Amino acid sequence: MEFLTDPIKVVYDWLLELFLGWGWADWVAVLVIYLLGIVLFISAVMVLDILLVWVERKVVARFQDRLGPNRVGPFGLFQPFPDIIKLILKEDIIPEGADRVVFNLAPILSLASVIFLWAVVPLASRIYGVDLNVALLYIVAAGAIGTLSIIMAGWASNNKYALLGAYRMVANMISYEIPMVVALLIPTVIVGSMSFVAITEAQSDYWFVLVSPLGALIFLIAAIAELGRSPFDLNEGESEIVSGYHIEYSGMKFGLFYAGELLHAFTFGGFVAALFFGGWHGPWAQEYPLLGAFYFVVKAMIGYWVIMWVKYTVPRIRIDHMLAFNWKFLTPLAFILLMVTALTHRVLLDAPTWLYISGMFLSNVLLAWITVEVLRAQARRKRESVPPVMVGD
Amino acid sequence: MVPLSWYIFLSAALFSIGLYGVLARKNAIAILLGVELMLNAANINLVSFWRYGNTALMGGQVFSIIVFAVAAAEVAVGLALVIAIYRTRKTVVADELDLMKW
Amino acid sequence: MTAEQIIFFLTAALILISALMVVTTRNLVHAALWLIATLFGAAVLFATLEASFLAVVQIVVYIGAISILFIFAVMLTRRNLLDKVSQTNAGWPWAAGIAIAAFAGLVFLAGQMHNAGAQKGEVFGDPLMALSTALVSPDAYVLAFEVASIMLLAALVGAVYIANRK
Numbered sequence: 001m002e003f004l005t006d007p008i009k010v011v012y013d014w015l016l017e018l019f020l021g022w023g024w025a026d027w028v029a030v031l032v033i034y035l036l037g038i039v040l041f042i043s044a045v046m047v048l049d050i051l052l053v054w055v056e057r058k059v060v061a062r063f064q065d066r067l068g069p070n071r072v073g074p075f076g077l078f079q080p081f082p083d084i085i086k087l088i089l090k091e092d093i094i095p096e097g098a099d100r101v102v103f104n105l106a107p108i109l110s111l112a113s114v115i116f117l118w119a120v121v122p123l124a125s126r127i128y129g130v131d132l133n134v135a136l137l138y139i140v141a142a143g144a145i146g147t148l149s150i151i152m153a154g155w156a157s158n159n160k161y162a163l164l165g166a167y168r169m170v171a172n173m174i175s176y177e178i179p180m181v182v183a184l185l186i187p188t189v190i191v192g193s194m195s196f197v198a199i200t201e202a203q204s205d206y207w208f209v210l211v212s213p214l215g216a217l218i219f220l221i222a223a224i225a226e227l228g229r230s231p232f233d234l235n236e237g238e239s240e241i242v243s244g245y246h247i248e249y250s251g252m253k254f255g256l257f258y259a260g261e262l263l264h265a266f267t268f269g270g271f272v273a274a275l276f277f278g279g280w281h282g283p284w285a286q287e288y289p290l291l292g293a294f295y296f297v298v299k300a301m302i303g304y305w306v307i308m309w310v311k312y313t314v315p316r317i318r319i320d321h322m323l324a325f326n327w328k329f330l331t332p333l334a335f336i337l338l339m340v341t342a343l344t345h346r347v348l349l350d351a352p353t354w355l356y357i358s359g360m361f362l363s364n365v366l367l368a369w370i371t372v373e374v375l376r377a378q379a380r381r382k383r384e385s386v387p388p389v390m391v392g393d
Numbered sequence: 394m395v396p397l398s399w400y401i402f403l404s405a406a407l408f409s410i411g412l413y414g415v416l417a418r419k420n421a422i423a424i425l426l427g428v429e430l431m432l433n434a435a436n437i438n439l440v441s442f443w444r445y446g447n448t449a450l451m452g453g454q455v456f457s458i459i460v461f462a463v464a465a466a467e468v469a470v471g472l473a474l475v476i477a478i479y480r481t482r483k484t485v486v487a488d489e490l491d492l493m494k495w
Numbered sequence: 496m497t498a499e500q501i502i503f504f505l506t507a508a509l510i511l512i513s514a515l516m517v518v519t520t521r522n523l524v525h526a527a528l529w530l531i532a533t534l535f536g537a538a539v540l541f542a543t544l545e546a547s548f549l550a551v552v553q554i555v556v557y558i559g560a561i562s563i564l565f566i567f568a569v570m571l572t573r574r575n576l577l578d579k580v581s582q583t584n585a586g587w588p589w590a591a592g593i594a595i596a597a598f599a600g601l602v603f604l605a606g607q608m609h610n611a612g613a614q615k616g617e618v619f620g621d622p623l624m625a626l627s628t629a630l631v632s633p634d635a636y637v638l639a640f641e642v643a644s645i646m647l648l649a650a651l652v653g654a655v656y657i658a659n660r661k
Contacts, residue, residue, distance in 0.1 A: 027498075102528065133623055137551040144559025148531065151566055155524060163570070170563060177559070194623075395503050397613045401605040403507050407514055407533075409598035414518035416590035417583050422523060422568055426530055429561070430514050433537050436549075444544045445610075449619040451629035455636045457549055461556055462643040466650030468561050472568040473654040479572040480660075488584060 004288050006126050041129065045118050049263045053080040055301075056262055056308065063312040090251035095158055098248065103156035107249065107256035109149035114264045116142040121270055122197045124280045124292035135196035136184045139271070140177060143226055146264070147173045150245055153257075157248040166245040168319050169228055175326045176225035176232075182334035183219035186212050187275050189342050200279035204286075209276040210357050212341060214364040216276040218334050223268040224307060225326070227261065231314040232322055269303030270296070277303070333371060340367055400441035407434035421475050421485045425468060432464045502543060510536035521582050523573070527565045534558050545618050548626060 003010045012033060019029035054069070054077060061068025069076030094103060119129035120138055132138055147170055154166020188194050190211060191202045199208075209216045225232040246257055273279060277299055280292035317325070344363045348356045407430055414427025436457050443453025479485050513532035520526050534557045541550035605611055619625075629635040 099524075132547070133621075134547050134551050137548070137555065141551050141554035141559065144555050147559060147563065151563060152528070155566070155570065167567070174560060174563065394497065394614050395499055396611070398605060398611040399503065399507075401611065402602060403510065405598055405601035405605065406511055408601065409594040410511070410514040410518055412597055413590050413594035416593060417587040418518065419582055419584045420523060422565065422572065423518075423526060423582060426517055426526055426565065429530060429557075430517065430533065433534065433557075436553075437537055437540060440541055440544050440546050440549060444546070444618075445613050445615060447619075448545075448616065448622065449625070451622075451625050451635065454546060454549060454622070454626050455629055455639065457546075458552070458630070459639055459643050461552060462647055465556055465561055466647055468564060469650050469654040470657070472564055473658040475568060476571055477657050485572045 004290065007289060008127055041118065042115055045115060045263070046259075048266070049259050050080045050084070052262045052266055052304075053083060053259070055304075059305065059308050060312055063309070084255065087252050087255040092253070093248070093250045095248045097158040099156040099158075102152050103248075104253075106149050106153035106156060107253045107260070109152065110146060111256045111260040111263075113142050113146035113149060114260050114267060116145070117264075117267050120196050121267070122200045122274060122279060123296050124289035125201070125286055126289045127293055128197055131195060131197045133193065133195050136188060136194045136199075137181075139184070140181055143173070143177065143180075153249070154245040157245065159248055162245045162247050165247075169245065172228065172232060172319075172322060173226055175323055176222045176330075179218055179326065179330045179334040180222035180226060182331070182338050183215050183222060184275070185338055186215035186219075186341050189338070189345055196274065200274050200281075203278045204281055205353060206357055207276065207278040207281075211360040212276070212337075212364055213361070214333075214337055214368055215341065216272065218330065218337065219275065220272055220306070221330065222334075223272065224310060225322070227265050227268060227307070229261070229265060229307065229311050231310070231317045233311075233316065265307050266300060266304045269305075269307055270300035272303040272306075273299035333367075337364070337367060340364075397441060397445040400437065400445075404434040404438040404441070407431075407437065419486050419488060421478075421487050421490070422472070424487060425471050425475075428471075429464065429468065432460060436460055499543075503540075506536050506539050506543070509533075510540070523569045523582075524566060527562060527569060530565065531558050531562045534562065545622060548623055 015033050015036070016029055019032060020026070024032075057079065058068040058076065069079040072078045072082055094100060117139060120132050120135040122128040150173070151166050151170050154162045154164075154169075157163070187199045187208055190208060191199045193199070246254060249257060273296065279299070280289075280296040282292065282295035285292035285295055340363050341360065344360050348359045351359065411427045411430030411434060414430060415424050416427075418424055418427065439453050439457045439460070443450070443457075446453070475485055478490060482490065484490070510533050513529045513536065516529040517526050517533060520529065534553060538550045538553040538558075541547075541553060630640050631637050
């Protein structure tokens with residue numbers, strides 16, 4: 001029964017006893033247990049990634065009013081396996097004049113940067129990789145390594161289109177890091193700590209989406225732009241730039257990029273769930289961590305579904321519109337929201353909970369309303385500055 | 394146990410390698426890479442002195458953060474200058490940039 | 496040979512070998528990538544020195560922004576994609592001599608310090624909280640913090656103006 005309340009500790013103690021019983025030294029046993037834990041965690045994440053391939057193809061099919069894969073296994077559940085077998089059996093082409101080491105390193109770094117993120121995600125109250133006290137900044141750092149892998153891929157391909165796609169993608173990603181960091185600062189201000197575990201635990205009374213809906217929205221938009229998914233995927237649209245920095249990659253290397261992108265999207269769905277929608281909280285989640293992990297995966301799936309929904313509904317945005325949207329609208333809005341949140345949080349620090357939640361929510365609504373009014377005034381001014389065309393003049 | 398002197402040796406070695414890079418390279422961007430190495434050596438030195446000294450005094454880490462900011466600003470302006478020069482002179486070899494005005 | 500020493504040796508080897516490759520390789524994009532390896536080694540060193548915030552900021556600022564800026568600048572300022580000319584100028588023996596003299600001088604100065612063999616002390620309190628308080632507290636370093644942000648603004652405006660096509 002103790003396994004249900006604290007699974008990690010039970011397994012750790014059992015393995016430690018086992019290894020010490022075999023006569024291993026203390027530090028060897030601990031090291032081997034940590035390595036086993038890492039391997040198991042990454043394997044679980046990668047198995048989830050395989051499932052995500054099926055989820056993606058079914059959901060895109062339903063959005064496009066068709067059925068999706070339904071031949072291989074019940075409901076097409078085993079479809080990812082033929083996909084993987086096909087990718088592994090493909091010929092591994094390295095273009096002439098390409099930089100071999102960098103070319104081969106780029107997809108590895110791209111997938112690695114996503115798996116790094118899973119070290120700090122709190123799956124349940126007592127199931128997480130490590131409780132870093134700078135976890136939110138660590139997330140941004142792992143994103144920076146992903147950015148690096150893209151420019152390595154673009155340059156090493158010895159291909160103009162790949163380089164151009166990589167430039168655009170990297171400009172996109174480093175621009176949208178700023179509203180993402182500022183949106184990540186909003187739960188930090190509310191909780192007073194950058195630790196992911198602390199932020200998720202602080203949502204036991206109320207979810208942070210009630211306190212800062214605008215922050216959740218800004219984080220979602222910045223996350224979708226960071227992922228390089230539609231509508232921000234000019235860098236890899238097949239009709240525009242012939243799939244950008246992916247062009248020269250064939251076989252399993254492309255499979256690594258693709259799997260990394262899907263897992264990245266799911267991870268950010270998980271972040272939105274953990275930062276703003278309560279993470280693993282739910283009925284009886286405090287005593288039974290496995291139940292908490294189940295709630296977290298369900299909420300992360302819902303977040304991932306929202307990201308896919310945006311991808312398959314909204315048309316692509318042009319590169320200069322993308323960057324103008326970031327620098328002229330999203331970044332100032334994020335900074336103003338941070339200042340308003342910090343001020344309101346300080347003013348309402350000792351207020352009772354209902355007053356706190358309604359005060360912060362109202363401040364967010366007020367800010368959103370002011371933003372919409374400013375945008376309307378700008379649009380009206382632009383419309384009036386263009387003289388109307390009279391037919392038959 | 395790792396004594397402080399090892400960290401000092403490491404940062405001194407990194408600093409001298411950066412110094413060699415600044416003095417011996419032709420390309421202006423490679424010179425800036427050497428400057429980055431020197432700034433990182435200074436950072437390692439600052440943080441190790443903070444850790445091995447009085448960790449209640451935050452001066453070491455704050456100085457290190459200011460060095461981050463200065464390095465970022467310097468790289469941005471330096472590379473902007475290099476790109477602007479490349480547009481007119483079509484070269485970034487430091488030996489060939491020898492006119493004050495053209 | 497404690498684990499701490501092994502980690503220090505591996506990290507120091509990574510940093511120094513990558514730095515040597517930065518200053519000797521002919522391909523400039525490779526030099527930028529070796530710089531990234533050096534910066535990553537420095538971040539690992541910061542993490543072992545309990546400066547966790549600095550380690551993560553090193554990766555975000557240096558690797559995530561400055562190195563990418565270097566790679567962009569290298570790609571935008573060369574005439575053909577495969578440069579294989581020698582990258583050292585005529586005075587490189589003098590440069591090597593000056594570098595070795597500088598290293599010897601610094602090591603000699605370090606030997607004169609009385610606490611050069613010091614071991615690590617205890618970490619007081621929570622370094623992250625102490626750092627954040629020190630950056631914004633009026634009797635600590637808020638002035639330096641504000642001046643640094645103004646300097647970054649000046650650098651931003653200056654870089655955009657200089658690199659702009661007139």
